[in-house]
Amino acid sequence: MDKPGFMTARPDPATVETAxxxxxxxxxxxxxxxxxxREQHAHTTTWIPVEAPDAVVFAESEAEVQEIVQVAxxxxxxxxxxxxxSSLEGHLNATFGGISIDLSRMNRILAIHxxxxxxxxxxxxxxxLLNETLRDTGLFFPxxxxxxxxxxxxxxxxxxxxxxxxxxxxxDNVLALRAVTADGSVVKTSQRARKSSAGYDLTRLFVGSEGxxxxxxxxxxxxxxxxxxxxxxxxxxxxxxxxxxxxxxTIQAGIPVARIELLxxxxxxxxxxxxxxxxxxxxxxxxxxxGTDAWVAEQSERFGEIAAEFGGGPFTWVTKPEERSKLxxxxxxxxxASLALRPGAKGxxxxxxxxxxxxxxxxxxxxxxxxxxxxxxxxxxxxxxxxFHVLPLVDVENAAEVAVAKAFIERMVERAIAMEGTCTGxxxxxxxKMKYMLAEHGAPALAVMxxxxxxxxxxxxxxxxxxxxxx
Amino acid sequence: MDKPGFMTARPDPATVETAxxxxxxxxxxxxxxxxxxREQHAHTTTWIPVEAPDAVVFAESEAEVQEIVQVAxxxxxxxxxxxxxSSLEGHLNATFGGISIDLSRMNRILAIHxxxxxxxxxxxxxxxLLNETLRDTGLFFPxxxxxxxxxxxxxxxxxxxxxxxxxxxxxDNVLALRAVTADGSVVKTSQRARKSSAGYDLTRLFVGSEGxxxxxxxxxxxxxxxxxxxxxxxxxxxxxxxxxxxxxxTIQAGIPVARIELLxxxxxxxxxxxxxxxxxxxxxxxxxxxGTDAWVAEQSERFGEIAAEFGGGPFTWVTKPEERSKLxxxxxxxxxASLALRPGAKGxxxxxxxxxxxxxxxxxxxxxxxxxxxxxxxxxxxxxxxxFHVLPLVDVENAAEVAVAKAFIERMVERAIAMEGTCTGxxxxxxxKMKYMLAEHGAPALAVMxxxxxxxxxxxxxxxxxxxxxx
Numbered sequence: 001m002d003k004p005g006f007m008t009a010r011p012d013p014a015t016v017e018t019a020x021x022x023x024x025x026x027x028x029x030x031x032x033x034x035x036x037x038r039e040q041h042a043h044t045t046t047w048i049p050v051e052a053p054d055a056v057v058f059a060e061s062e063a064e065v066q067e068i069v070q071v072a073x074x075x076x077x078x079x080x081x082x083x084x085x086s087s088l089e090g091h092l093n094a095t096f097g098g099i100s101i102d103l104s105r106m107n108r109i110l111a112i113h114x115x116x117x118x119x120x121x122x123x124x125x126x127x128x129l130l131n132e133t134l135r136d137t138g139l140f141f142p143x144x145x146x147x148x149x150x151x152x153x154x155x156x157x158x159x160x161x162x163x164x165x166x167x168x169x170x171x172d173n174v175l176a177l178r179a180v181t182a183d184g185s186v187v188k189t190s191q192r193a194r195k196s197s198a199g200y201d202l203t204r205l206f207v208g209s210e211g212x213x214x215x216x217x218x219x220x221x222x223x224x225x226x227x228x229x230x231x232x233x234x235x236x237x238x239x240x241x242x243x244x245x246x247x248x249x250t251i252q253a254g255i256p257v258a259r260i261e262l263l264x265x266x267x268x269x270x271x272x273x274x275x276x277x278x279x280x281x282x283x284x285x286x287x288x289x290x291g292t293d294a295w296v297a298e299q300s301e302r303f304g305e306i307a308a309e310f311g312g313g314p315f316t317w318v319t320k321p322e323e324r325s326k327l328x329x330x331x332x333x334x335x336x337a338s339l340a341l342r343p344g345a346k347g348x349x350x351x352x353x354x355x356x357x358x359x360x361x362x363x364x365x366x367x368x369x370x371x372x373x374x375x376x377x378x379x380x381x382x383x384x385x386x387x388f389h390v391l392p393l394v395d396v397e398n399a400a401e402v403a404v405a406k407a408f409i410e411r412m413v414e415r416a417i418a419m420e421g422t423c424t425g426x427x428x429x430x431x432x433k434m435k436y437m438l439a440e441h442g443a444p445a446l447a448v449m450x451x452x453x454x455x456x457x458x459x460x461x462x463x464x465x466x467x468x469x470x471x
Numbered sequence: 472m473d474k475p476g477f478m479t480a481r482p483d484p485a486t487v488e489t490a491x492x493x494x495x496x497x498x499x500x501x502x503x504x505x506x507x508x509r510e511q512h513a514h515t516t517t518w519i520p521v522e523a524p525d526a527v528v529f530a531e532s533e534a535e536v537q538e539i540v541q542v543a544x545x546x547x548x549x550x551x552x553x554x555x556x557s558s559l560e561g562h563l564n565a566t567f568g569g570i571s572i573d574l575s576r577m578n579r580i581l582a583i584h585x586x587x588x589x590x591x592x593x594x595x596x597x598x599x600l601l602n603e604t605l606r607d608t609g610l611f612f613p614x615x616x617x618x619x620x621x622x623x624x625x626x627x628x629x630x631x632x633x634x635x636x637x638x639x640x641x642x643d644n645v646l647a648l649r650a651v652t653a654d655g656s657v658v659k660t661s662q663r664a665r666k667s668s669a670g671y672d673l674t675r676l677f678v679g680s681e682g683x684x685x686x687x688x689x690x691x692x693x694x695x696x697x698x699x700x701x702x703x704x705x706x707x708x709x710x711x712x713x714x715x716x717x718x719x720x721t722i723q724a725g726i727p728v729a730r731i732e733l734l735x736x737x738x739x740x741x742x743x744x745x746x747x748x749x750x751x752x753x754x755x756x757x758x759x760x761x762g763t764d765a766w767v768a769e770q771s772e773r774f775g776e777i778a779a780e781f782g783g784g785p786f787t788w789v790t791k792p793e794e795r796s797k798l799x800x801x802x803x804x805x806x807x808a809s810l811a812l813r814p815g816a817k818g819x820x821x822x823x824x825x826x827x828x829x830x831x832x833x834x835x836x837x838x839x840x841x842x843x844x845x846x847x848x849x850x851x852x853x854x855x856x857x858x859f860h861v862l863p864l865v866d867v868e869n870a871a872e873v874a875v876a877k878a879f880i881e882r883m884v885e886r887a888i889a890m891e892g893t894c895t896g897x898x899x900x901x902x903x904k905m906k907y908m909l910a911e912h913g914a915p916a917l918a919v920m921x922x923x924x925x926x927x928x929x930x931x932x933x934x935x936x937x938x939x940x941x942x
Contacts, residue, residue: 115723115828158668169666171675172643185915193824194856195640196893197629197679198911199900199938200920204642204675208668225725252586254696295766353664357586385665422667429670440669444656448927449671455926456919467670 005454006470007461010096011077019075020055023068023099030058041100042093043085046432047348047396053080053094058102062178062186062217068101069215069461070184078464081211083150084126087157088349089430091210095465101215103152109133110218117223118175118192123152123216130221139223142167145426146332152216157428158208162331165251165384166258166290169426171207173222179206179214182457192220205452210428211463213456227290230258231300232324233317235287235307236280240264240367240379242310243283244360247383249306251356255299259288260384261331264367267338267378271330274337279330285312285383286331288324331380338378338391345376345393350409352416353387353425362419363388366412373408387425414439429467437468446471476925477941478932481567482548490546491526494539494570501529512571513564514556517903518819518867524551524565529573533649533657533688539572540686540932541655549935552682554595554621558628559820560901562681566936572686574623580604581689588694589646589663594623594687601692610694613638616897617803623687628899629679633802636722636855637729637761640897642678644693650677650685653928663691676923681899682934684927698761701729702771703795704788706758706778707751711735711838711850713781714754715831718854720777722827726770730759731855732802735838738809738849742801745808750801756783756854757802759795802851809849809862816847816864821880823887824858824896833890834859837883844879858896885910900938908939917942 002008010016024031032038038052054077059065072079078098085092094100107124114137121130128148130141145154145161153159155177160169167173176190189202206214237243243262250257263271263284272279287303289296296319304315318324330337339347354362363379370377370390381388390412392405413423413436423429423436438446449468453460473479481487495502503509509523525548530536543550549569556563565571578595585608592601599619601612616625616632624630626648631640638644647661660673677684708714714733721728734742734755743750758774760767767790775786789795801808810818825833834850841848841861852859861883863876884894884907894900894907909917920939924931 113826113828115719116826117723118826158672160666164666168643171666171672172639181915181919185918187915187919188913189916191888191893191911192826192891193858193887193893193896194827195631195635195642195824195858195896197895197897197899198893198904199679199908200684200923201629201642201672201675201679202916202919204672205923208670208672213671225723227725248586252588252696254698292769294769298763298765353666355584355587355589355663356665357584387664387666416664417662420663422662422664422669424668425664425666426668428668433669437670440662442659444652444658445660445673447656448652448658448673451926452671452676452923455922 002460003454003470004458005450005460007078007096007464008470015075016054016077016097019071019077022071023055023057026067027057032056041082041102044090044093045088045349046090047346047402048090048093048432051093051095053100054097056100056102058105060105062180065101065180065215065217066184066186068099069180069182072099072461073182073184073459076459076461078461080463081215083124083153084148086147086149087153087430088427089432091157091428091430091466093431095431104150112137114139118220119223120218120220121151122218124150126150127154134223138226140226141221142224143170143173146335151219151221155207155216155219156210160426162259162261162382164382165260166256167224171204174203174207174219175222176203176220177206177216178218179216181214182459182462187214210430210466212453212467213462229293229296229319230288230290230324231296231317231319232288232327233300233315234279234327235285235312235315236282237285237310237312238282240283241360241364242312243285244363244383246285246307246310246312248356248359250303251384253306255302257287257384258290259286261286262381262383262388264379267334267380270337270341270378271334274340275330275333277330286327334380338393342376342393346396347391347393348405349389349391350412351387351389351425351427352413352421352423353385354416354419354421356386358419358421359383359386362415365415366390369408369411373404375405375408385425386421431465434467434469473931474925474941475929476921476931478549478567478935479941486546487525487548487568490542490548493542494526494528497538498528503527512553512573515561515564516559516820517561518817518873519561519564519903522564522566524571525568527571527573529576531576533651536572536651536686536688537655537657539570540651540653543570543932544653544655544930547930547932549932550686551934552686554624555597555619557618557620558624558901559898560903562628562899562901562937564902566902575621583608585610589691590694591689591691592622593689594621596622598622598625605694609697611697612692613695614641614644617806622690622692626678626687626690627681631897633730633732633853635853636731637727638695642675645674645678645690646693647674647691648677648687649689650687652685653930653933658685681901681937683924683938684933700764700767700790701759701761701795702767702788702790703759703798704771704786705750705798706756706783706786707753708756708781708783709753711754712831712835713783714756715834715854717756717778717781717783719827719830721774722855724777726773728758728855729761730757732757733852733854733859735850738805738851741808741812741849742805745811746801746804748801757798805851809864813847813864817867818862818864819876820860820862821883822858822860822896822898823884823892823894824856825887825890825892827857829890829892830854830857833886836886837861840879840882844875846876846879856896857892902936905938905940
């Protein structure tokens with residue numbers, strides 16, 4: 001008998017066939033068992049092998065999600081929610097088969113409460129769709145993980161990105177949500193008030209739960225006023241350590257940066273080539289300030305002084321939208337720019353996050369480790385939060401090389417944890433980082449996580465094989 | 472048999488006696504059964520009758536908290552954690568008797584990481600003690616619920632207060648915590664990195680759990696840089712509605728107020744008399760801005776223009792510390808100033824929170840309701856969040872008057888919930904607001920809360936009779 005909350009083997013094929021048959025009858029063309037579609041729904045940009053679900057069903061309403069979950073629960077087969085497929089740690093793999101619920105058709109914006117600075121959306125709404133819809137309101141949704149991810153998926157993985165240093169992560173920007181739990185009921189986690197002390201924080205329980213506690217079917221997200229003025233600029237540094245030290249002092253001085261991104265010299269070279277830019281090929285910080293004209297000028301100047309203290313500069317900044325866009329386009333292109341460094345290789349994106357005081361040391365040691373291994377691995381990071389990414393470019397057919405890269409990532413995670421950091425700042429656990437959960441959290445915290453999982457999903461049907469194992 | 476997570480009757484007196492005897496042997500003078508001390512530990516500033524614990528024990532370390540919980544678990548008797556006794560909804564009442572664990576002696580500041588803008592503290596550290604200790608660092612801890620509460624208690628009730636509009640609530644300011652759970656183990660909820668996507672958000676699960684899931688034994692809290700410049704000022708308005716409308720536009724315009732507090736005319740009269748001030752006896756907003764000299768001047772002027780649009784003003788503001796302190800002293804004295812309006816009466820503090828767009832309407836209806844009932848009930852609020860308090864001054868010996876006040880509070884809560892608000896913005900549920908949980912959250916969310924409680928505290932020994940009933 002499995003422990004409550006956990007599935008440890010694929011269900012019996014006949015049971016799966018029965019359940020899929022029931023769903024086929026109900027959903028017709030909206031249920032598919034085509035191999036290509038199934039594999040696409042287990043798509044993962046890691047080196048974790050694809051494990052396809054047994055079927056994909058396109059849900060169009062919360063009531064349909066309930067129906068699907070009820071069928072899955074009745075037959076005890078897994079359910080894996082799918083948004084846009086941009087997760088990075090194997091979150092979407094159907095480890096034990098089952099049903100992938102594609103939520104991309106639930107993409108309606110249900111309400112924009114401009115006066116309350118919030119919006120109510122279905123989970124398949126992507127951040128770009130929301131921001132396009134908001135264009136004439138003077139408001140925007142600040143969380144930007146790079147990919148045009150769905151808001152349901154971003155909430156499920158507690159995503160963040162370049163603006164988090166100022167606007168927080170999904171944890172801070174989801175006011176309330178609705179979720180279908182393992183028994184098929186619909187939970188509303190909170191009212192729409194900005195704060196509440198009325199009971200357990202169910203919103204934050206579902207944010208970051210990666211589909212293992214329920215399927216998010218609606219979100220109320222905070223919006224921000226578009227700043228009157230925005231300045232953006234880039235600042236070269238003599239070393240990654242100097243750049244990281246400047247970041248630390250900027251944060252400690254309370255300079256309210258909206259974005260502060262580090263690119264190491266390899267990353268800058270990749271971006272220059274790919275985006276046809278002429279940035280100096282040294283470690284570089286890209287920054288953005290939000291406020292009024294006077295304020296962004298004042299803050300930009302203060303940052304320039306800090307950069308100079310560490311041998312960085314000049315800090316050149318611009319306020320015109322088209323010039324800012326060009327600068328940030330370079331940042332947004334880093335993934336593709338990096339892949340172009342080594343055509344044919346796979347980029348294995350990984351992230352850690354440490355207290356800001358340890359950031360320079362952590363990046364520095366990681367960089368030395370990259371050099372020692374001989375890996376081609378650019379570094380880019382949301383360094384204002386102490387969060388950075390490494391993208392080893394790996395020939396996945398070369399077992400020796402894969403082993404080197406895997407060992408490198410393990411050392412990087414262990415280094416971050418030893419510095420009171422986390423194995424993932426924003427990508428989530430999925431199956432890729434489960435093995436680090438014990439070292440990071442300790443046995444009692446993992447026991448609590450397992451008991452939460454057991455309480456909310458006793459049959460273990462909700463995205464099994466993710467976040468925590470049954471121990 | 473009780474449902475997992477819930478105790479529904481007092482334990483057998485002989486069992487209690489045995490457990491208290493064991494603890495007495497272990498803790499000697501640090502365990503007391505004196506009636507005065509027991510009643511003081513069930514102290515509540517509501518009209519909920521005092522229900523004293525069977526004993527009070529002063530814990531001095533996490534290991535001692537573990538020992539006490541283990542004895543309580545072995546005998547299945549309740550545990551009620553106690554910080555400073557400033558909670559408002561009967562949180563500290565020993566509904567089913569048991570042991571009050573007084574944590575006030577666990578008041579050491581374990582680390583101040585100035586470079587990371589965080590501090591690690593024991594739960595009995597009060598906010599004032601922390602801020603006094605920080606005085607020479609240029610940093611401060613922003614959450615100010617009025618009372619000099621303990622940080623453990625503030626986390627347990629998800630407290631906030633005047634600065635929340637800018638700095639958030641305890642939910643946003645606790646980075647990590649340690650808690651002793653019902654089985655006596657110690658859970659560490661998070662590393663010290665600023666953000667993480669590594670699993671369920673245990674920090675936010677314990678914040679706001681009011682001692683019902685575990686006893687907080689250590690907290691890592693965020694600190695802020697003391698602003699270079701602070702301006703504070705007061706602004707009279709012709710009506711509460713006009714003041715609330717000005718608040719709404721201020722928030723919508725994205726003016727980054729650090730504090731924006733509303734006092735109605737009755738509250739201003741009380742403050743004038745008590746604190747010997749000469750404020751105009753009309754509805755009043757008190758504001759504070761944090762930033763640089765130029766910035767606070769710019770924002771103060773922008774607010775003044777908004778106030779004028781609604782017939783308010785003049786907005787007079789000051790930047791000298793002593794003048795600012797005098798202004799905020801008036802705000803901090805409101806509780807005692809209000810009690811002085813009717814000597815001998817008890818002030819029953821209650822709070823609700825609504826989306827900002829509904830704030831003017833909610834306060835206006837509440838004010839009309841106060842007039843219709845004939846209650847003496849000043850209004851004061853953290854209106855930037857949509858949160859406000861009413862303090863009916865009640866002769867608790869007069870049953871008819873108590874009934875009128877109770878019915879008034881019920882209507883106020885129902886009104887807030889109907890406006891997509893919450894029955895408590897910052898005081899917490901305790902036993903006083905349990906009856907509103909179903910109306911606010913709905914049955915499926917309450918079922919999830921009950922199952923979380925059952926999973927983490929199957930015996931129901933952790934502060935039973937609070938937040939949710941067994942249904």
